[in-house]
Amino acid sequence: VVNFTSDNCHGVSGPILDAIARANAGSAASYGDDAATAGLASRFAALFEREVAVYPVITGSAANALALSTLVPPHGAILCHEASHILTDECGAVEMFTHGARLVGLPGREGKLWPDAVEAALARFEKGSVHHAQPAALGITNASEMGTVYRPHEIAALSKVAKANGLALHMDGARFANALAALGCSASELTWRAGIDALSFGATKNGAMAAEAVVFFDPHAARDFEYRRKKAGHLISKMRFVSAQLEAYLEGGLWLDNARIANAQAAKLGRALQGRLAFPVEANEVFARLPVATAARLREAGARFYDWTPPKDGDVLVRLVTSFATRDADVARFVEIAGTE
Amino acid sequence: VVNFTSDNCHGVSGPILDAIARANAGSAASYGDDAATAGLASRFAALFEREVAVYPVITGSAANALALSTLVPPHGAILCHEASHILTDECGAVEMFTHGARLVGLPGREGKLWPDAVEAALARFEKGSVHHAQPAALGITNASEMGTVYRPHEIAALSKVAKANGLALHMDGARFANALAALGCSASELTWRAGIDALSFGATKNGAMAAEAVVFFDPHAARDFEYRRKKAGHLISKMRFVSAQLEAYLEGGLWLDNARIANAQAAKLGRALQGRLAFPVEANEVFARLPVATAARLREAGARFYDWTPPKDGDVLVRLVTSFATRDADVARFVEIAGTE
């Protein structure tokens, strides 16, 4: 089976599975009071070149909703791309954890937010009026839901608008490794140096079993995050097994190696499907318009992927997601069938 | 180190770790649409001898709060023992997930609720008055927080009161295996046959890495549980690894074997500390009053455990929790030191 439905359909990267097994030795304090969890502070500080507050959780939805509920009051509004995961795929988790804040979806080319759209949206809010939700955060996703990547200067431009308007800037980094691998810059350049306040640092989609980390670049901004995590049932008792995943994920650059594999496979697909692409292929997602018959033939041959929109004029827009586990043969087989059109 | 602080300080049972590794083969649909998760329905149906609705989650707090929020409206009250985990150790998770329901702690000997106390509490509520939270559920913990065990007939007596007053009956089964192993009855006898409506079926404390299951004995009572789980960020993407833990936990009776080991070690401690016990030792927890000097000596020797209440009159009430990983030598060493008084 050639499975391009999502990167989370794939399993656990070998070194991470090994680390889980190693973490099983002996007893350890529970609820995050173990040595592995304590060690995350320095690992993430090294990675981001500054002191940070870092908290492991086990889903991206929890990471996003808990981070945003820490940054945004109940009467706040969170501006985000209209295709963003927090708006379209989390069943209102952000609304619940913030106690009623509102997500405002904005259009933006290539699946990204742009300063002009954000400024236009902000102009529509009546500042300081209790009748209206008040803009409190800007949420971006990198790599984006369309597989495109924000550059540091693009983030900095958004940050400038955000800061000028008193908004916190959150990045959903479910595919942060893919973005970073694509750009080749440092983790700090892609985050706090560009103005990011808080990051949902994803590992699950890129080889972990269930491990994400919420990172606040100003540790004081984390405020009551630990209480929020516990109150939401997201404080894992045997936390050492989550922290061990994050350790192994970072160790020796495994995370970037994994991301580079995924990105490279997507790039191959992108090259083969040139002319059919809806978005530039920059990370590990490919959006391509295929003839309906081709899509059907691929599925008959065992390929799995999502139709992104309903068929139209004989074509269908499909999403292909690659991962660290995508094999050359998978891509070759897919291209062979798709390419016969 | 002899670690009696909690059963969740211990790692993962061997067969469960193996199962996690095996689950890593190939790709699988995410978010619970995999074969292992689908198979849980029949496994739990067999275990409980009836069709049930079963949903994996990864913490006991989530299991309890999500289950109760499904059973109880925002204006509801949940009666529980004053020492119960949902009341004392979950930072108000139930209050948040129910959108403001209230936990009402009741006293009860041996850490258990008894029908008379429940009836007395219910009599204090003005039924049907909008000014007061309305009793909507009864929550019990089995094995209890004091290491004691509810018998089926005790649960049935509580259920009779609950049903007569329109209350749902929830069981926090973080240590359900220990209770079942202690009693030797069937899982159905200890749950729905005695009147339990919903169970938080714990596995983490008894050898899983992070795996619990919420079980509704009337599948219709599950109502919107799946939406609640997702909205709370508790739907794991690589769910197969959670379901694989539950599979291996049940496979060949591992769960009961593990629980029997834990219970037997607690029983040994209990026998050695006879005369100092605050509660009968029925499952895997021992509450004993030790001379303060003895407790200090034990800690110097490397033993770890919690003081349950502040020292008084030269004694301190300590809690000792055993697990599947507790070794004979741990118990022997502890007893040797403690017994020299």
Add this chain to the structure above:
Amino acid sequence: VVNFTSDNCHGVSGPILDAIARANAGSAASYGDDAATAGLASRFAALFEREVAVYPVITGSAANALALSTLVPPHGAILCHEASHILTDECGAVEMFTHGARLVGLPGREGKLWPDAVEAALARFEKGSVHHAQPAALGITNASEMGTVYRPHEIAALSKVAKANGLALHMDGARFANALAALGCSASELTWRAGIDALSFGATKNGAMAAEAVVFFDPHAARDFEYRRKKAGHLISKMRFVSAQLEAYLEGGLWLDNARIANAQAAKLGRALQGRLAFPVEANEVFARLPVATAARLREAGARFYDWTPPKDGDVLVRLVTSFATRDADVARFVEIAGTE
């Protein structure tokens, strides 16, 4: 001062103020257990020609948010016009009271929702997927925020779509009297006979001091409304004074007389501003494009009104709201100045 900013800038209709004074005689049971409140059931039953559940509250925001929270689960989505009050002017009250449901704003000509837009929006939801909020209600406003009026057959067409998709149909009737007076049909024709499930029946904007009523046309659909009202702090202790307002509002058709005055004054303004109107003038609101200089001159002369959008090309779109208290001289004076262009 000629005040067209809003109908709620005007005071209390004479007969309602008299009724408040009369209600002051003697003592009465509090929290709605008084005779006046009890009598609302038959008054509203007579008005709507069927048994209904009716609950007084004191703001329109409370009426809307409490009604919708009764109809919609936390994972629900509420489709409404993009200009609707619940979406734009209530600071996220609906999101809070529903515990995180989502409002989805849709475009629609003349400030109204139309079946095709609703169907198109519904098609974008993935039904039964826990990842996405599930459409649970349709919310319309009559008279609309643009001063236009839904006809019974238009509501019936929306109801058909709603019912076919399992959505409840709620009507924000902050200006229900104005809509009814404009159409001349019966209250039942404009509500449940056309498919409305629940109505926020407004009185405040049309002459009451602070009185609205939430009406459920199927009394069973009210479910736990009374608990929600109390839990939100919206159960008034001296309720007789709210119910007395509603009594006097309905008595002898005062409400429709008041609405007819307001509508007639708006119609006069509309005729005078013919050619400048952004929407048909059907109830008591006029949206007109005035030269910026004219708007300034009107304000200098003491007129008050809101600019609805920022000035553009020398014109500004203003909103003029009339009420039962708008005098002929107010309109004449306004027209005199505005008409000199």
Add this chain to the structure above:
Amino acid sequence: VVNFTSDNCHGVSGPILDAIARANAGSAASYGDDAATAGLASRFAALFEREVAVYPVITGSAANALALSTLVPPHGAILCHEASHILTDECGAVEMFTHGARLVGLPGREGKLWPDAVEAALARFEKGSVHHAQPAALGITNASEMGTVYRPHEIAALSKVAKANGLALHMDGARFANALAALGCSASELTWRAGIDALSFGATKNGAMAAEAVVFFDPHAARDFEYRRKKAGHLISKMRFVSAQLEAYLEGGLWLDNARIANAQAAKLGRALQGRLAFPVEANEVFARLPVATAARLREAGARFYDWTPPKDGDVLVRLVTSFATRDADVARFVEIAGTE
């Protein structure tokens, strides 16, 4: 009918009704942007001898729940007397508005909290542990639910404990006027000079129609209160009518005159029922043990009052609440019948 069920069974004090009628002249900005509401700041500043932030609402439940939600985070605990209104009579409003904070009821003689009980309760919390709700506020009621009154030095003693533990101190002043009238001290002495941070200043029970004011003695502590009030549907559109009530309530000392009448009538009842009293009669509530037959005879004669607890040993504890509208003849008649035993 002699009505002692509650002070909110009585109507509106004459001067307040007159003020409502006067407020009806002309148009005024809505949602609190009117002159009467603006004037409250200086009136309350004069009353309390310092700058304060003051916000009108229309129920005591809203005042309490909104004030506490401003002071307490979702993971907070609020310590209060076990008989306090916020705990027993508001259907969990505080839990909802705080998004899941917990009320912890403490015993206390004469219906009041005492420093030793508060300190003992605080000692049971594990400070800084995410597993447990963290004490964040102390809530007292003055006059208390038992009709007793906190003296300034008693409040100061509680404040000392509160401040030492980082707790905000809130006073439910539904019967603040009765307490103040009883003590004869200044409003500042009974509030901020004794350490109160926020006050629910009640007027409804003492002669207003529906008017309370939330007062923050440090205006900065009000933070996002205005957004919370709006989001909860508690911002009244024709606010001038609420503010006019508060103006008239304070004007010429009406509020204290009203309270003195109520207190004096209660004192007469208390003297007549000497020997039967459960609590000292200090404000406008009398708790007396009457023979069951006497209570029945009083009801036959038209008296209305609540049984506070079920009958026992031939006696029943009844609550008698007096108000500004209680007449000498009411008291005389009641005493005449009750006194024949």
